[in-house]
Each structure stands twice: as C-alpha cells, then as structure tokens.
Amino acid sequence: MGESAVSSAAIADAAELLTQKADMLLERLADRVMAAPTPGSRAWYAHRSAAADSVKERLLVRIAIAHQAHFDLAEDIARARVAGAGWAEIGEVTGLSARQARRRWDTVPVASRRRETEQLAIW
Incomplete structure (x- = not known):
C-alpha cells in the first residue's frame, strides 16, 4: 500500500473482523x-451437537457455500478433514475430483505422507 495514513495494525484488525463476520454469516x-x-433455540443446540457426522456434513455445506462465493476454503477444509471428510466428499461439494481437491488444499507435505504410510503399526 506504500505510504499511507492507515496503519497496518488497523488493516489487520479490520481483516480479522471481516474473517469473524464471514464465519458467522457462513x-x-x-x-x-x-x-x-431457529438459531439459539433448544432444538438448534440439540441439532448442532447431535453427532460427529452432522459436524462433517455442516462443514461440507459451509465449504460448498464458500466455494460458490469464491472464498478461501483452506481452514474449513482442514477442519472437515479432521472431522472425517474424505477428499472425494470435498471434491464433490466443490465440483472437483478427489485428486484435484487434494492437490489444491492438502497442506501435508508429500514427504510427510510417505513417512506416515511407511511406518508399521505396533498393534
């Protein structure tokens, strides 16, 4: 931005606020x-905490919405992977193949994946 009267801290604060608001809107x-x-109702809290599958399903819906809006999906995809979503599911909701989705959003280095698959299970 060059020389500006706007501080980088103010920009960072605004960006953080935008991220929070976008997350709430999603x-x-x-x-x-x-x-x-209805958000905040007893049924809403019960629905949200029903099962792990609903967490995964919800994250996949968020990813589909954000993808259609051309948002950065990296954080939600990482959360969906932790919740058990596979690359095929992520690819399906983004209109990509599993391989394309993995290439685009997989943050685990190839060398680390090789190490993980080469280790033998103890039990």
Missing part, C-alpha cells in the same frame, strides 16, 4: 441451507 447460511431450527 454458519447462518449453513443453518438456512440445512433447514436447521
């Missing part, structure tokens, strides 16, 4: 798409 849109109960 949550609300996922609720709407998934026909969830």
Whole structure:
C-alpha cells in the first residue's frame, strides 16, 4: 500500500473482523441451507451437537457455500478433514475430483505422507 495514513495494525484488525463476520454469516447460511431450527433455540443446540457426522456434513455445506462465493476454503477444509471428510466428499461439494481437491488444499507435505504410510503399526 506504500505510504499511507492507515496503519497496518488497523488493516489487520479490520481483516480479522471481516474473517469473524464471514464465519458467522457462513454458519447462518449453513443453518438456512440445512433447514436447521431457529438459531439459539433448544432444538438448534440439540441439532448442532447431535453427532460427529452432522459436524462433517455442516462443514461440507459451509465449504460448498464458500466455494460458490469464491472464498478461501483452506481452514474449513482442514477442519472437515479432521472431522472425517474424505477428499472425494470435498471434491464433490466443490465440483472437483478427489485428486484435484487434494492437490489444491492438502497442506501435508508429500514427504510427510510417505513417512506416515511407511511406518508399521505396533498393534
């Protein structure tokens, strides 16, 4: 940005606020798409904490919405992978093949993957 009267700290704060607001909006849109109960209601909390599969499903819906809006999906994809989503599922909701999705968003270095697969299980 060159010489500017706007501090880099102010820009960073604004970017953080935008990230938080976008995350909240994605949550609300996922609720709407998934026909969830009214946010904050007992049914809503019960619906959100029902099972691990619902967490994965919700993350996949968020990814699909964000992808259509051309958002950066890296964080949600990492969370979806931890929740058990496979590359095929992520590829499906983004309109990519599993291989294309993995190439685009896999953050684990190839060398690390090789090490993990070469280790023998102890049990």
